[in-house]
Amino acid sequence: MSDDTRYEPIECELHDYVEIACLYGYRLLIELVDGSSFKANAVTTRNTKEEEFLMLAESEGQSEVRLDQLLAITALDDGAKFNRVQLRPLPPL
Numbered sequence: 001m002s003d004d005t006r007y008e009p010i011e012c013e014l015h016d017y018v019e020i021a022c023l024y025g026y027r028l029l030i031e032l033v034d035g036s037s038f039k040a041n042a043v044t045t046r047n048t049k050e051e052e053f054l055m056l057a058e059s060e061g062q063s064e065v066r067l068d069q070l071l072a073i074t075a076l077d078d079g080a081k082f083n084r085v086q087l088r089p090l091p092p093l
Contacts, residue, residue: 007051008068010087017085029074
């Protein structure tokens, strides 16, 4: 999943939650800015010169989401270090 629009990095403080999710391999509810959502396991992050991605493991295999396409992530594991973290403001209606 990649979007061809200009990449807008997420705030460093919020990036830490993505890294924590990868460190612990959390099962996440992923909410995207386009209004869609799905569940997957956080694996790692991947960087290019211009963009950052969250690598995910799903039943269908691995996928990736550009970080600026994430609206929120929710850790679904018992005892997780965080619950729902909103990474972007809600898009206008």
